[in-house]
Amino acid sequence: MAALLKAVVSASEKAADIARLCRDAEPLFRLLVAEKTGADRNRRFSHDFKTLADVLIQEVIRHDLGAQFPELRGHIGGEESNEFTNAHGDTVAVRVCDTVGVTAELLGSVLHPDVEAAELLAAAAHRDVTLGDAALDGVGVSIPPGDVAVWIDPIDSTNEYIVGREDGGAEDGIAPSGLCSALVLIGVYERSSGRPVLGVINEPFHRRHPHTRRWQGRYHWGIAYQDVHLSSVSPPPPPLPPPRVVLSRAEAPGVRDALVQICGGRLRFAAGAGYKMLCVILGHADAYVLSGGSTFAWDSCAPHAILRALGGGVVALGDALKARRAGDAGTPLPQLTYNRPAEGAVGAERWANRGGLVAYVHPQQLEAVLEALAAAPGL
Structure with a gap:
């Protein structure tokens, strides 16, 4: 479970990097924001791109987990289909290929003629993620990967992600809207019982760096397997009435x-x-x-x-x-x-x-x- 937990966290961090890249890199951001303005052709193309960003994130997670744990292949589900129809009516099965160049070529067939956007996404899909979290190394729970399956939501709250409001005016820690609600969700459950046993929530847009103004994220994880209950989150204190x-x-x-x-x-x-x-x-x-x-x-x-x-x-x-x-x-x-x-x-x-x-x-x-x-x- 320690290896699986670290793999899921790593996959969520790569997914968060891609989500941020689509907002920070100018060639990708132009595609993303076109949904809000412009002619019908631009709106249609940006909607296609939004779907592609979701699909690519999901397929990156599926690829990385399946590569490390072959027992999971065929047992990783998600919100999106990996089949994508581009503006020319061609259907492409989006996937992470053996090399950056081949992945870029595949994505280019969807994003043509925007080669730069395809290359940026392909490089992000193949980038290695290094975790500096000592707490993950201390998790010693053992569960065979062949006993579990995975659900992925690549970008939850996609509409908030597209609109991109940065200040939702949080009240009591709860923002009514905004980028903060766009999350990467990866859950692991037992195949036999259906009980969730491991979860990672990644917040790609937790806050902006005060000097660089680049987005910084954070993640949270939890394990509930047999008698073991571990989490990166401290249990909330006993609540006071009335309930919130x-x-x-x-x-x-x-x-x-x-x-x-x-x-x-x-x-x-x-x-x-x-x-x-x-x-x-x-x-x-x-x-x-x-x-x-x-x-x-x-x-x-x-x-x-x-x-x-x-x-x-x-x-x-x-x-x-x-x-x-x-x-x-x-x-x-x-x-x-x-x-x-x-x-x-x-x-x-x-x-x-x-x-x-x-x-x-x-x-x-x-x-x-x-x-x-x-x-x-x-x-």
């Missing part, structure tokens, strides 16, 4: 109304499912509530593993409310799992977290949230 809950601004009015009754003025709103779960992990919020099925396995697997390492988790909201209303107080609340697609669904919906979720660290705050929602009419 973070939501999406698109959340249903009935959910908002129910939670206002117990939260009062401590209800907060933010973009990005991964970012809202990170707010819970870091102790800025006590819970993240989502009533709909708009998140997926790749959104929640990595944060869920870290929350488990801290003593919390992510419960399936719909199933938890059914159990509470049925009076099954002694039954363990249903946690999300990641190994089985939803029956009857197709495409990405096969991996949707149907029925919503609640992410938490402290069980008593989870109980307060579920009690309020169970009593609300129409939920």
